Amino acid sequence: MTTSTRLPAPGKQFFFPGMIVPFVLIACCFAAWGLAQDLTTPLVAAFQGIFTMSTFEASLVQFAFYGAYFLLALPAAFINRRWGYKAGVLSGLGLAALGAIGFLPAANSLTFGFFLIALFVLAAGLSILETSASPFVISMGPEESGTRRLNLAQAFNPIGTNLGVLIAAVMILPRMNPATAAERSAMPDQSLLAIQKSELFAIMGPYLALAGLLLVIWVGIAWVKVPATRTDEVGSLAPGEIGGVLRRLFANRHWRYGVLTQFAYVGAQVCTWTYIVIYVANVVPGGDNVQGAWFLQIGLIVYLVMRFVMTWLMGYIRPTLLMSIMAGAAIVLSIYAWLNPGLSGAWALVAVSGTMCLMFPTIYGVALHGLGEDTKFGASGLVMAIVGGALLPPLQGYLTDVFGSPTALLVPTACFAVVLAYAIYDLRSGRTYGVAEPAGA
Secondary structure: OOOOOOOOOOOOOOOOOOOHHHHHHHHHHHHHHHHHHHHHOOHHHHHHHHOOOOHHHHOHHHHHHHHHHHHHHHHHHHHHHHHOHHHHHHHHHHHHHHHHHOHHHHHHHOOHHHHHHHHHHHHHHHHHHHHHHHHHHHOOOOHHHHHHHHHHHHOOHHHHHHHHHHHHHHHHHHHOOOOOHHHHHOOOHHHHHHHHHHHHHHHHHHHHHHHHHHHHHHHHHHHOOOOOOHHHOOOOOOHHHHHHHHHHHHHOHHHHHHHHHHHHHHHHHHHHHHHHHHHHHHHOOOOOHHHHHHHHHHHHHHHHHHHHHHHHHOOOOOHHHHHHHHHHHHHHHHHHHHHOOOHHHHHHHHHHHHHOOOHHHHHHHHHHOOOHHHHHHHHHHHHHHHHHHHHHHHHHHHHHHHHOHHHHOHHHHHHHHHHHHHHHHHHHOOOOOOOOOOOOO
16 A cells, blocks of 8 residues: 655646646636635525525525536536647636626526526636536646646635635624524515615625636636647547446446545535525524624635645655544544534534545546546536535534534444545555556556
């Protein structure tokens, strides 16, 4: 069993020639979709108050958002195969900007369903963007350093997530009217309508700014010239070839188990970050949604710092060994927050954010390693697995409504156990990095 995966020695390539500027621009995409994802996370609590919904009903925000990831990932693979990663990135950025602009008519309509449509279009663009950008980064240098290079790019993602939660905590949640569901139901229709309009327009503004940011990045990537790489060869895929690609992918246990693990991990991440706000409001003395958003903000800062620390450590320690340690810590911390509801439990959930820092890109990189020409479709499967962020939060929302926030933490705890099992599987597989793997590896 190999226990260490080092970077190429000094003098060896980490990036292929001409790839540094494209990498910087793609890293901006990682930050942009992080901003979008975690600007959306506090909307569960916001819409719950605006439209007087249950936690389960409000969680449809995440269902629409991450459900789009599932539906658009495979079309993204065909775009990447036919026109290349750059075309996929530009398509995703454009569609995501269109969805963000859709918040303007949604706010004017005062209808929850229109917000779900705008979120779906936004996330559809992000699905294409993420399906394209992550393997694009892997292709920018030698394969043996691909997982670490992806972790470096993903390190810019929490910069966006921190900004998204900060915007929500400063510009959205404080502008939500504190009236309870009972108080809202007793209001005259015109008064309630005025409050809802003010709250929905507070949500709209940041999304229009996001649309502007996405369009600026689109222009930058469209302008820069990207050198061709062996793993970004383009061309049509004959219908008869698709079956062969799928057979090779499903024969590869690292990829097959990686898809399942990514489903569980994204579910755990979305559940942890979505419900820490509600956890604080429900079980911390004097806590409310605004205070919960600040706990989330601190957690994302920890996540950001730990991402750079783990990226450095991967130069000396095998990525899945680090992931096994972090997954074990996440399980222990989640159980503590379940059994000790209150302020200390909230801080435990903040610490869970730090343990998640390396999981997504490490699962992604390990699952795609050695796939060669099948990488584009392999990447789409891993992004489709993000549907875990659509299916598991409603389950946790239901458990929150029935049993309370602490007990509902059993959902992410079980998911972290899956991540731990995948890390142990890779460590015990005897797999070595830097060489192509046989189909059954």
